Amino acid sequence: MSVPYALLGLLEQQPRHGYDLKRLFDRYFAPDHPLAFAQVYSTLGRLEQHGRVRLDAIERAEGPERRRYAITEVGTKELERWLEEPLDAEPHLQASLFTKVVLAILSGRPVEPLVDTERHAHLERMRELTALRRTSTLPVALLADYALFHLEADLRWLELTAARVDELRRNLLDVPEVP
Amino acid sequence: MIASPLQTVGSIIRPAATLLAGTGLRKRFGPTEALRGIDFSLAAGEIVAVMGPSGSGKSTLLHCLAGITVPDEGQVTFQGRSVDAMGDAERSRLRRTSFGFVFQFGQLVPELPAIENVALPLLLNGVGRREAVSIAATWFPRLGLDGLEQRRPGEMSGGQAQRVAVARALVIEPAVVFADEPTGSLDSLSGEQVMELLTRAAGEQGTSIVLVTHEARVAAYAHREVIVRDGRISGHEPT
Numbered sequence: 148m149s150v151p152y153a154l155l156g157l158l159e160q161q162p163r164h165g166y167d168l169k170r171l172f173d174r175y176f177a178p179d180h181p182l183a184f185a186q187v188y189s190t191l192g193r194l195e196q197h198g199r200v201r202l203d204a205i206e207r208a209e210g211p212e213r214r215r216y217a218i219t220e221v222g223t224k225e226l227e228r229w230l231e232e233p234l235d236a237e238p239h240l241q242a243s244l245f246t247k248v249v250l251a252i253l254s255g256r257p258v259e260p261l262v263d264t265e266r267h268a269h270l271e272r273m274r275e276l277t278a279l280r281r282t283s284t285l286p287v288a289l290l291a292d293y294a295l296f297h298l299e300a301d302l303r304w305l306e307l308t309a310a311r312v313d314e315l316r317r318n319l320l321d322v323p324e325v326p
Numbered sequence: 327m328i329a330s331p332l333q334t335v336g337s338i339i340r341p342a343a344t345l346l347a348g349t350g351l352r353k354r355f356g357p358t359e360a361l362r363g364i365d366f367s368l369a370a371g372e373i374v375a376v377m378g379p380s381g382s383g384k385s386t387l388l389h390c391l392a393g394i395t396v397p398d399e400g401q402v403t404f405q406g407r408s409v410d411a412m413g414d415a416e417r418s419r420l421r422r423t424s425f426g427f428v429f430q431f432g433q434l435v436p437e438l439p440a441i442e443n444v445a446l447p448l449l450l451n452g453v454g455r456r457e458a459v460s461i462a463a464t465w466f467p468r469l470g471l472d473g474l475e476q477r478r479p480g481e482m483s484g485g486q487a488q489r490v491a492v493a494r495a496l497v498i499e500p501a502v503v504f505a506d507e508p509t510g511s512l513d514s515l516s517g518e519q520v521m522e523l524l525t526r527a528a529g530e531q532g533t534s535i536v537l538v539t540h541e542a543r544v545a546a547y548a549h550r551e552v553i554v555r556d557g558r559i560s561g562h563e564p565t
Contacts, residue, residue: 259555259560263553263560270545270546273543273545274546274548276546277543277547281522295546298542299541299542299543302542306379310379
């Protein structure tokens with residue numbers, strides 16, 4: 148699940164309120180599947196429980212109380228670990244891969260090593276599946292093929308994204324900040 | 327980092343395991359710098375996939391390693407001998423006797439039946455015609471080509487013709503096969519058959535393969551992959 152890491156990445160830029168986090172998350176990571184406010188606050192609660200974010204300030208202007216959160220050192224380390232380590236190469240990773248690419252761009256980290264790491268992890272898994280299908284019955288081999296085609300699709304998407312990363316960077320960074 | 331016991335680390339090549347190596351390879355075509363300092367090594371029996379976007383330099387790398395193109399800088403060694411230092415005739419002999427080639431298109435002689443296409447490298451190496459045809463014939467059942475011996479390339483499917491090309495590359499029992507997008511013009515099933523047969527037959531006779539491909543499913547037949555991007559191995563600094 149990439150939502151906690153997306154929130155950590157947004158908090159790494161600067162401390163933010165839950166409302167801002169939701170708006171930014173929807174804009175950058177899930178324009179077609181807006182995040183529920185309840186999920187933002189429950190995720191922040193869990194992150195706080197694990198020492199990855201801390202309450203930075205409580206603002207009491209007119210209207211309801213607003214709680215501002217900041218990333219902790221533990222949270223920054225956890226975010227870096229997640230960005231650097233490959234995901235378990237299974238089909239349907241696009242959402243997590245996309246989150247990684249966008250976070251790398253937003254934080255000024257290079258995208259190329261991330262793509263290389265993910266490609267290598269995908270190819271390792273594909274090698275295992277290719278070996279499996281060689282020694283399997285046809286039904287198992289066809290299931291392995293199913294996984295192989297989906298992993299290949301992930302990789303093709305990743306390569307295409309890597310080829311368009313400059314364009315994506317301009318596009319993302321031109322989006323005005325939430326007021 | 328690629329986990330292989332047979333790998334080049336930076337420019338340090340492990341000599342005990344290395345069959346073919348390129349060190350600091352640079353190649354320029356006019357204003358275009360196709361290779362910008364590439365280190366590569368291949369061990370006996372190893373299959374290495376060379377991947378990368380179109381125009382990244384992967385085919386140029388293959389041509390340099392195979393002695394088809396001479397790099398502007400750097401060195402290619404095969405079994406410890408410098409390929410670039412050889413004269414044209416010696417390099418040509420090396421390609422005939424120790425290397426096999428599988429390309430995407432048009433490598434079979436259209437006028438010759440399949441069996442003579444397979445026998446051709448043996449004939450060029452001085453094997454007598456009867457013996458060459460006899461050796462070539464043994465490859466047809468191995469590659470699922472029984473009964474197609476007398477067909478000309480135009481009378482076969484793309485997958486069948488490519489399997490004939492695989493037989494032709496392997497018939498001299500080369501030390502290395504250079505395969506450049508060997509499944510690029512085939513449908514998924516034919517491509518899979520070609521890769522199965524190529525890697526299995528190469529494995530049986532200890533032949534190494536340099537496999538240039540942009541397809542991940544094809545690269546998954548290799549023991550490891552190297553990524554070429556803008557004339558460099560991705561993740562490596564130019565030498």
